Amino acid sequence: MVEDRSETLLKVEEKYMPPPSIVESAWVRDYETLYQESIKDREAFWAKVAEDLHWFKKWDKVLEWNYPYAKWFVGGKTNITYNCLDRHVKNGKRNKVAYIALDEDSREKKITYGELLELVNRIANGLKSLGVKKGDRVSIYMPNTVEAVACMLACARIGAIHSLVFAGFSEGALRLRIEDAKAKVVITASYTKRRGKKIDLLATAQRAIDGLDFVEKVIVWDRDGDVLNGEDKFFVSLDELISTSSPKCEPEVMDAEDPLYILYTSGTTGKPKGVLHTTGGYMVGTYYTTKVVFDLKEDDIYWCTADIGWVTGHSYIVYGPLAVGATSLIVEGAPDYPDPGRWWSYVEKYRVNIFYTAPTAVRMFMKYGEQWPAKYDLSSLRILGSVGEPINPEAWHWYFKNIGREKCVIVDTWWQTETGMHMITTIPSYPAKPGKAGKPFFGIEALVVDRHGNVLPPNTIGNLVIKTPWPSMLRTCWGEPERYEKYWNTIPGYYLTGDLASYDEEGYIMILGRADDVLNVAGHRIGTMEVESAIVDYPAVAEAAVIGKPHEVKGESIKAFVILKKGYEPSEKLVEEIKYHVKQVLGPIAVPDEIEFVEKLPKTRSGKIMRRVLKAQELGLPVGDISTLED
Numbered sequence: 001m002v003e004d005r006s007e008t009l010l011k012v013e014e015k016y017m018p019p020p021s022i023v024e025s026a027w028v029r030d031y032e033t034l035y036q037e038s039i040k041d042r043e044a045f046w047a048k049v050a051e052d053l054h055w056f057k058k059w060d061k062v063l064e065w066n067y068p069y070a071k072w073f074v075g076g077k078t079n080i081t082y083n084c085l086d087r088h089v090k091n092g093k094r095n096k097v098a099y100i101a102l103d104e105d106s107r108e109k110k111i112t113y114g115e116l117l118e119l120v121n122r123i124a125n126g127l128k129s130l131g132v133k134k135g136d137r138v139s140i141y142m143p144n145t146v147e148a149v150a151c152m153l154a155c156a157r158i159g160a161i162h163s164l165v166f167a168g169f170s171e172g173a174l175r176l177r178i179e180d181a182k183a184k185v186v187i188t189a190s191y192t193k194r195r196g197k198k199i200d201l202l203a204t205a206q207r208a209i210d211g212l213d214f215v216e217k218v219i220v221w222d223r224d225g226d227v228l229n230g231e232d233k234f235f236v237s238l239d240e241l242i243s244t245s246s247p248k249c250e251p252e253v254m255d256a257e258d259p260l261y262i263l264y265t266s267g268t269t270g271k272p273k274g275v276l277h278t279t280g281g282y283m284v285g286t287y288y289t290t291k292v293v294f295d296l297k298e299d300d301i302y303w304c305t306a307d308i309g310w311v312t313g314h315s316y317i318v319y320g321p322l323a324v325g326a327t328s329l330i331v332e333g334a335p336d337y338p339d340p341g342r343w344w345s346y347v348e349k350y351r352v353n354i355f356y357t358a359p360t361a362v363r364m365f366m367k368y369g370e371q372w373p374a375k376y377d378l379s380s381l382r383i384l385g386s387v388g389e390p391i392n393p394e395a396w397h398w399y400f401k402n403i404g405r406e407k408c409v410i411v412d413t414w415w416q417t418e419t420g421m422h423m424i425t426t427i428p429s430y431p432a433k434p435g436k437a438g439k440p441f442f443g444i445e446a447l448v449v450d451r452h453g454n455v456l457p458p459n460t461i462g463n464l465v466i467k468t469p470w471p472s473m474l475r476t477c478w479g480e481p482e483r484y485e486k487y488w489n490t491i492p493g494y495y496l497t498g499d500l501a502s503y504d505e506e507g508y509i510m511i512l513g514r515a516d517d518v519l520n521v522a523g524h525r526i527g528t529m530e531v532e533s534a535i536v537d538y539p540a541v542a543e544a545a546v547i548g549k550p551h552e553v554k555g556e557s558i559k560a561f562v563i564l565k566k567g568y569e570p571s572e573k574l575v576e577e578i579k580y581h582v583k584q585v586l587g588p589i590a591v592p593d594e595i596e597f598v599e600k601l602p603k604t605r606s607g608k609i610m611r612r613v614l615k616a617q618e619l620g621l622p623v624g625d626i627s628t629l630e631d
């Protein structure tokens, strides 16, 4: 399948030169020179970037690299919320709008840097009053709103480690994450709205924590003031915490390497991994990429359409844009509700300059047709971004023409939960090639290698690896250092991304998708194992195997092969029941589009399911080497 996709993509050779107006005013005009400089002395390069930010105490050493463990800005003391909030308030930006928040009914709420600082401090003091201390974990299961952002920052203010769980996940996924992090406090909301329907987050959270006695309190954002009665002290009202706490809270002095957050992401095997990011390096990396990759200027209106529950939200809705001091939109609800003009109406109304979304959204809008964006004035746009999956040239061109009106630059940013920040992209002043993410970012050495770590020649497909550490890299996997070490030990000497890629003669890197069993459904990273476990958890099911199939809009859709237990007969009803079960356990994004009942699954002699064989059969492609197949 991989070979098949590369066939078409390798032919792409167009290059789009950025408009002179963008080049002339760009933060970085000469990619090549700065890149060479950044690689020659990485530490000096990142140190210079870090000097833009405020440190209570400057670092003694930029990097301590004790393979595969890195420490950045060793000895440095700071607090990321000081840089995201206080620094701007002190620099005359108290009244600058930090967020324009829109709920699904397009109700608008603006919050300035000064107001956000006070809100964060109040929640931070509220958390303290509940006994939350530096190093404690707080799980946040909230909709994409300013309130959620403020809760994240409140944790960071006092040194508590936040762990967000995407509000589209269901109770099984939520429970696992709360349990793994041993969260002392869970913060949730009474509901979120999606396509006009209220989704009861609190009820899910309550079921998820059932029996988890280390959870001491649940803070609830009671949006309509109708779910808390004040009697059960286990549930604390967020609004009450805010109104009864002081708006002043000194930021905790954090070591550069003190943990900032845990975010769970899917791997090839087993349960999701708790990717751990720390304070200093993550701050520097997200700050600088936000500024340079989006060429963000003081008066820009910026909009990243991701959800704070994913890493894109963490780095490019919250920490990066706030560190730069941007005005951002944050939007709750579905992109095409009440109609497919929703997003474009916001671009017009708020004069958005920088717009960052996923290819799956672009392809969805392609299906709705160009008449929808055509209704709106999108002339404010200058930079368009793409993230989450490869953007196929067709979608790239549609985006360029119908949203960018052929005058915007597109940056196709490749990165991962683990990398924390953009790693491969073109910057706005540099020519882009549709279908190719582009060049390694400053300070990043990205290579395409074979299984043994030999660098491959151009236009050959291989493993995408990163050679040297970068400031916002994950530091470990929560409680599972061996899983962290695996990133660096599988092909010794390199960080293994898990993606397949190739590069051309000019050094542009094209990403071809995952090399492993990780699925990418509508830009959401999902593990085959997680879906299989959820299916097998259903009483009628004996065994299950899951594969990703190419999908026109979602990039990939899930197909499950299921063996039923004795006494059960395949039926449409069972298909629906299994789908419903997966939805209840994991969430709507993990529900298979197709379920096929089978008698047998291809396995290795040691009993591992050979998903690649299923996939090849499904797609009518050669099955490749099957010498390890059981029979």
Ligand code: WTA
Residues within 6 Å of the ligand: 265, 310, 311, 312, 386, 387, 388, 389, 390, 391, 412, 413, 414, 415, 416, 417, 418, 437, 497, 498, 499, 511, 513, 514, 520, 523, 524, 525
């Ligand atoms: C994929 C999301 C191609 C890739 C930020 C990676 C991409 C995984 C791109 C990480 C891109 C992300 N082009 N593929 N521009 N961006 N990916 O951890 O397979 O949710 O390994 O982070 O998404 O997904 P994650």
